[in-house]
Amino acid sequence: MKKIFTVLGLISAAASMNAQIVINEVYGGGGNSGSTYKNDFVELKNIGSTVVTLTGATLQYASAAGTFNQYHPLPTITLNPGQMFLIQESAGTGGTTNLPTPDYIAPIPTNFGTGTNTTPGFAMAAGAGKVVLANNSVQVTTPTDANVVDFVGYGTTATQFEGTGPAPAPSAANSVARTAGDTNNNAADFVAGAPTPQNTSGSLAVSDVKNAKTANFVKNTFVKSDEITFGADVKDVKVYNMFGQVVKTTSVKQNGTVNVAELAKGNYIVTGTVNNEPVSQKILKD
Structure with a gap:
């Protein structure tokens, strides 16, 4: 079509x-x-x-x-x-x-x-x-x-x-x-x-992070090593695929990592809460 x-x-x-x-x-x-x-x-x-x-x-x-x-x-x-x-x-x-x-x-x-x-x-x-x-x-x-x-x-x-x-x-x-x-x-x-x-x-409605206070929410938006690295303490981390489906949930400390080796290569959206503010970031897993 x-x-x-x-x-x-x-x-x-x-x-x-x-x-x-x-x-x-x-x-x-x-x-x-x-x-x-x-x-x-x-x-x-x-x-x-x-x-x-x-x-x-x-x-x-x-x-x-x-x-x-x-x-x-x-x-x-x-x-x-x-x-x-x-x-x-x-x-x-x-x-x-x-x-x-x-x-x-x-x-x-x-x-x-x-x-x-x-x-x-x-x-x-x-x-x-x-x-x-x-x-x-x-x-x-x-x-x-x-x-x-x-x-x-x-x-x-x-x-x-x-x-x-x-x-x-x-x-x-x-x-x-x-x-x-x-x-x-x-x-x-x-x-x-x-x-x-x-x-x-x-529903899922997120965009790249633009707030300076949360600019280091995700430190490596191009993920090559199967690890997403976070620049802050983040609660309620969710990783969405491009169909709006949650494929990973967790929480993480500042400079902590989340392993996404099980996810296929492609674009994803990561959301979470930093200092009681909702934040989001698009990533590309290679």
Whole structure:
């Protein structure tokens, strides 16, 4: 699939880590009988290794067997590696819990054809449907259209999808969520499970350290000897891979080291707390 972005920052040496924003989770059961959350939602995620800005994008929605007949715009979105972006869609009459504070509350959708909508957000089907992230407001017709950034067909009756088949069927109690990266195969990339909506503040959102007081948080950002050396006492050290997954946790004293021999070569994000301040640093393991 063609992925189109404005990419800021360094480009990873690993081609598989190229920056990309994808649809990370889809939940159409909000407000239904048996649901916990009151609203449907779509969650985006930067699964790449650099900061990404997406401008002029839209979300588009279709029923399982229908065409993409409605869309709503998105604001300019800038996400750090591993960071989520939570979009609140339509509310129902059921559910007991509000979503975490959404990064964007969807407006009343616009139809591609005749007719008008009167309530904010997509009223997505709980069990089967299609959602596409597009880089403009041109109506999407297939998963391989030039303006498609990411496409998810979910549920067994979805007639369009990426790869060999649709993502599994969600329900009032379950969403479909991405397992890790993007192989452009909905059947393999998603699993059904309890909804886990996360906004930008509730997910990995870190950048290189710029605070002079914590400039020696990580002393060797280019790690050649399998040891990360720290220049301060650091609590709650976490090492994240570029999919936002925690791969190492520890605490360390000033000038202490953490062995990362078990980690593959590539980019990682290290976070921790120094003098009660959260700090973070990108590293490259050789």
